[in-house]
Amino acid sequence: MSKLESKIPKGDLAKKWTNYKAEQKLVNPANKRKLDIIVVGTGLAGASAAASLGELGFNVKSFCYQDSPRRAHSIAAQGGINAAKNYPNDGDSVYRLFYDTIKGGDYRAREANVYRLAEVSSNIIDQCVAQGVPFAREYGGLLSNRSFGGAQVSRTFYARGQTGQQLLLGAYGALNRQIAAGSVNMYPRTEMIDLVLVEGKARGIVTRNLITGEIDTHFGHAVVLATGGYGNVFFLSTNAMGSNASAAWRAYKRGANFGNPCFVQIHPTCIPVHGEYQSKLTLMSESLRNDGRIWVPKLKEDVEKIRKGELKPGDISEENRDYYLERRYPAFGNLVPRDVASRAAKERCDAGYGVGSTGLAVYLDFKSAIERLGEDKIRERYGNLFQMYEKITDEDPYKTPMMIYPAIHYTMGGLWVDYELQTTIPGLFAIGEANFSDHGANRLGASALMQGLADGYFVLPYTIQNYLADEIHTPRMDINQKEFVQTKQEANEKLEKLLSIKGKQSVDSFHKRLGKIMWDYVGMSRNKEGLLFALEEIKKIKQEFWSDVRIPGDPGSVNVELEKANRVADFIELGELMALDALEREESCGGHFREEFQTPEGEALRNDQDFKFVSAWEFKEEDVHPILNKESLDYEFIEIKQRNYK
Amino acid sequence: MDLTLKVWRQKDASSKGKFETYSISDVSKDSSFLEMLDVLNEQLIRENIEPIAFDHDCREGICGSCGLFINGRAHGPDYETTTCQLHMRKFKHGDTIVIEPWRAKAFPVIKDLMVDRSAFDKILQSGGFVSVNTGGVPDANAIPIPKEAADEAMDAATCIGCGACVATCKNASAMLFVSAKVSQLALLPQGKLEAQRRAKSMVAKMDELGFGNCSNTGACEVECPKGISIAHIARFNREFLKAKIND
Ligand SMILES: Cc1cc2nc3c(=O)[nH]c(=O)nc-3n(C[C@H](O)[C@H](O)[C@H](O)COP(=O)(O)OP(=O)(O)OC[C@H]3O[C@@H](n4cnc5c(N)ncnc54)[C@H](O)[C@@H]3O)c2cc1C
Ligand code: FES
Numbered sequence: 001m002s003k004l005e006s007k008i009p010k011g012d013l014a015k016k017w018t019n020y021k022a023e024q025k026l027v028n029p030a031n032k033r034k035l036d037i038i039v040v041g042t043g044l045a046g047a048s049a050a051a052s053l054g055e056l057g058f059n060v061k062s063f064c065y066q067d068s069p070r071r072a073h074s075i076a077a078q079g080g081i082n083a084a085k086n087y088p089n090d091g092d093s094v095y096r097l098f099y100d101t102i103k104g105g106d107y108r109a110r111e112a113n114v115y116r117l118a119e120v121s122s123n124i125i126d127q128c129v130a131q132g133v134p135f136a137r138e139y140g141g142l143l144s145n146r147s148f149g150g151a152q153v154s155r156t157f158y159a160r161g162q163t164g165q166q167l168l169l170g171a172y173g174a175l176n177r178q179i180a181a182g183s184v185n186m187y188p189r190t191e192m193i194d195l196v197l198v199e200g201k202a203r204g205i206v207t208r209n210l211i212t213g214e215i216d217t218h219f220g221h222a223v224v225l226a227t228g229g230y231g232n233v234f235f236l237s238t239n240a241m242g243s244n245a246s247a248a249w250r251a252y253k254r255g256a257n258f259g260n261p262c263f264v265q266i267h268p269t270c271i272p273v274h275g276e277y278q279s280k281l282t283l284m285s286e287s288l289r290n291d292g293r294i295w296v297p298k299l300k301e302d303v304e305k306i307r308k309g310e311l312k313p314g315d316i317s318e319e320n321r322d323y324y325l326e327r328r329y330p331a332f333g334n335l336v337p338r339d340v341a342s343r344a345a346k347e348r349c350d351a352g353y354g355v356g357s358t359g360l361a362v363y364l365d366f367k368s369a370i371e372r373l374g375e376d377k378i379r380e381r382y383g384n385l386f387q388m389y390e391k392i393t394d395e396d397p398y399k400t401p402m403m404i405y406p407a408i409h410y411t412m413g414g415l416w417v418d419y420e421l422q423t424t425i426p427g428l429f430a431i432g433e434a435n436f437s438d439h440g441a442n443r444l445g446a447s448a449l450m451q452g453l454a455d456g457y458f459v460l461p462y463t464i465q466n467y468l469a470d471e472i473h474t475p476r477m478d479i480n481q482k483e484f485v486q487t488k489q490e491a492n493e494k495l496e497k498l499l500s501i502k503g504k505q506s507v508d509s510f511h512k513r514l515g516k517i518m519w520d521y522v523g524m525s526r527n528k529e530g531l532l533f534a535l536e537e538i539k540k541i542k543q544e545f546w547s548d549v550r551i552p553g554d555p556g557s558v559n560v561e562l563e564k565a566n567r568v569a570d571f572i573e574l575g576e577l578m579a580l581d582a583l584e585r586e587e588s589c590g591g592h593f594r595e596e597f598q599t600p601e602g603e604a605l606r607n608d609q610d611f612k613f614v615s616a617w618e619f620k621e622e623d624v625h626p627i628l629n630k631e632s633l634d635y636e637f638i639e640i641k642q643r644n645y646k
Numbered sequence: 647m648d649l650t651l652k653v654w655r656q657k658d659a660s661s662k663g664k665f666e667t668y669s670i671s672d673v674s675k676d677s678s679f680l681e682m683l684d685v686l687n688e689q690l691i692r693e694n695i696e697p698i699a700f701d702h703d704c705r706e707g708i709c710g711s712c713g714l715f716i717n718g719r720a721h722g723p724d725y726e727t728t729t730c731q732l733h734m735r736k737f738k739h740g741d742t743i744v745i746e747p748w749r750a751k752a753f754p755v756i757k758d759l760m761v762d763r764s765a766f767d768k769i770l771q772s773g774g775f776v777s778v779n780t781g782g783v784p785d786a787n788a789i790p791i792p793k794e795a796a797d798e799a800m801d802a803a804t805c806i807g808c809g810a811c812v813a814t815c816k817n818a819s820a821m822l823f824v825s826a827k828v829s830q831l832a833l834l835p836q837g838k839l840e841a842q843r844r845a846k847s848m849v850a851k852m853d854e855l856g857f858g859n860c861s862n863t864g865a866c867e868v869e870c871p872k873g874i875s876i877a878h879i880a881r882f883n884r885e886f887l888k889a890k891i892n893d
Contacts, residue, residue: 278681
């Protein structure tokens with residue numbers, strides 16, 4: 001059983017990071033050149049880490065599956081990035097950002113990590129501005145802020161509705177500069193398919209070249225996974241089509257503990273599902289809740305007429321509208337955290353008040369904001385989102401309310417890491433959405449970008465040196481060494497096995513089936529019976545997949561079906577672990593809602609007595625129940641409360 | 647709706663490609679163009695034919711992965727739209743749709759509809775950044791930037807690097823792509839310091855990689871899914887000229 005050592009530095013909360021930096025080991029410049037670091041992933045976390053490590057003088061090898069590092073999934077983030085700058089003078093502070101994040105996460109995150117995140121948040125904005133990121137500004141030339149859910153201050157910096165794009169292009173610029181300088185070697189269209197361990201330490205990876213099909217191995221004194229989240233277990237999600245869990249999953253199977261797999265975020269404002277052929281779901285940024293009001297009709301007869309097309313939303317008078325978030329949560333209104341907003345939408349739709357042809361949608365209405373601010377102002381704030389909505393639905397949100405419904409969006413769970421962002425495998429680090437660390441059971445809006453860049457620019461470049469300082473005498477290893485050869489062979493055999501099945505069903509058909517089970521039973525609301533059923537079903541899907549999947553083409557060239565199959569094989573196994581974790585956690589907290597545990601008003605009922613811990617799952621062997629390790633969460637500096645947004 | 651698709655199929659970079667014709671029926675008008683291709687691919691897999699390879703990832707019009715030449719137009723018939731955001735309601739029952747990859751010397755075909763756009767990365771590596779390291783930078787509000795400049799920089803920065811401009815241009819020039827980056831950074835005080843050097847090295851790289859010259863036809867602007875204006879090319883030319891004069 002692994003021992004979970006969180007390595008939280010001693011001392012006062014506000015001093016921990018400073019103390020850590022003062023005491024940690026560093027690597028001197030001459031030795032940095034002798035050390036190789038593998039960074040898998042070029043999203044905000046990976047690109048910022050690779051660039052910063054390259055600048056410091058390490059030899060970095062950077063990998064992504066897209067044709068260019070610039071296309072990582074982070075590019076799609078819309079709304080913004082938080083930082084405790086307090087530029088609007090509305091009472092923000094490092095402590096408040098820390099507090100909001102811990103509370104928003106429903107008291108399931110580690111205090112010390114979250115405090116550090118809040119502490120470095122300001123540096124991120126400085127860094128991005130220095131890189132030429134064109135954040136929104138006021139007429140006086142200073143930076144502009146907006147509000148996001150779960151906060152009562154305006155601390156979100158943004159670049160129209162394309163904040164992720166602009167931040168990523170900034171980090172990609174820094175990465176490009178290091179590629180040109182020769183300190184980073186870039187491997188696009190290259191997918192990590194396994195992790196190489198030598199004497200218990202992470203020493204390299206196995207990759208597949210997605211153009212030639214070649215399987216290679218790479219050595220690194222340390223390996224960093226910045227491979228993003230696993231929302232695509234659900235097939236339909238707001239993630240990019242290629243977003244996958246494989247790097248993290250293979251690391252899990254080599255011994256890294258997986259933290260809180262059942263903590264998944266369902267985003268309240270996405271474009272509803274419209275057909276069987278649908279390949280992904282599109283987010284409408286949370287920032288829209290700044291100016292949009294969410295409602296459904298109050299009267300069932302209006303609902304009926306709307307669904308039949310006999311009434312338009314504009315025909316429903318004010319008194320016959322139920323602005324249910326404003327009604328249920330007057331203090332936060334439309335800006336309650338995501339988990340709360342999502343469940344409230346589901347509650348209304350389940351009660352029969354949903355709109356749209358399927359009844360699985362609610363309105364997000366900009367009428368009063370347009371009246372108050374004018375259409376131009378709304379266009380300036382959300383123009384690209386409105387345009388995207390219109391392209392997809394053929395409806396003009398300036399004239400008629402948007403229809404939205406919750407969708408899988410983000411995964412708080414991920415590889416378990418300690419304060420240094422190191423997994424339970426020495427030398428293997430995980431950053432960004434790939435780790436479990438900062439968001440507890442629910443992430444607040446605009447905090448993923450913050451965490452990715454905090455990890456990559458300002459945390460990992462320090463903490464990894466504490467590990468590497470003891471590795472300066474380790475020579476570069478020969479990839480013909482047995483551990484590399486053997487891991488490569490195992491990865492290869494897996495691909496060959498997949499290709500040899502030559503069954504009848506497509507990879508996507510399995511993925512869709514898995515996704516449906518996950519959404520129905522391991523989604524927005526869960527119960528014991530459903531979870532047990534899901535576990536049985538997933539087992540069946542797994543068996544059928546490994547005996548009946550069809551992958552045309554050969555392995556030695558571009559083979560998209562093979563890529564997908566290799567990922568779906570891992571999604572199936574991870575789906576099982578998620579259901580298991582959800583079953584074990586007999587409480588409701590954040591994104592994890594167990595129907596058995598709720599208050600009479602239908603709010604989540606946390607159980608701090610028995611579940612105030614991080615679940616860290618440890619792989620044993622194929623088809624054997626994994627071990628559940630627990631990291632107890634001790635709140636030394638804040639008082640735990642029931643979350644209340646009323 | 648039922649459609650006939652003429653799709654470019656090419657095994658790999660060294661093989662010769664050709665058009666194949668496929669029929670597809672019952673396409674929903676609400677599906678996206680790529681979802682229509684997904685359905686076709688499922689059909690091909692059932693028939694044990696290798697599915698059509700094409701690049702895509704976000705399917706939200708922001709990553710710049712997708713890019714198909716549809717009925718002779720980059721990203722198809724809709725205005726300011728990427729291929730993934732193109733919806734089938736722009737077509738009608740019985741249509742024949744011709745689907746090709748980007749065609750440009752600097753973007754060799756990898757397979758079917760996938761091309762190699764790494765030349766774009768190389769151009770940006772030659773100077774498309776501000777030379778600052780992590781840490782030690784001034785406070786974000788230390789240098790006020792006029793809102794107009796920030797907004798215009800943002801207009802340029804929305805480029806998604808899809809390559810439609812190159813695919814559309816009869817000279818296969820990368821000028822709109824290059825000028826968008828040069829312009830974004832030249833408009834901001836942080837990027838101004840290196841503006842001339844940047845313009846010079848990016849042009850040299852662009853030439854070296856086999857992109858053509860810009861002859862100001864403006865076709866790129868029309869097909870750009872992000873509506874990036876050729877006014878940036880004018881700003882770029884100014885920076886470039888200044889750099890030349892200072893040489
Ligand atoms: C539509 C949308 C909008 C969002 N908006 C916001 C927002 O406004 N604010 C906010 O804070 N957060 C937002 N988020 C969340 C945020 O974007 C992500 O959590 C964050 O960008 C993740 O960054 P990352 O660097 O960890 O991973 P990613 O950006 O997902 O990058 C993963 C990288 O890993 C690579 N990779 C993955 N697997 C492999 C493999 N096996 N081999 C090789 N490479 C691999 C990929 O190529 C990619 O480069 C949004 C998310 C979505 C989906
Ligand atoms: S798939 Fe990302 S822009 Fe089209």
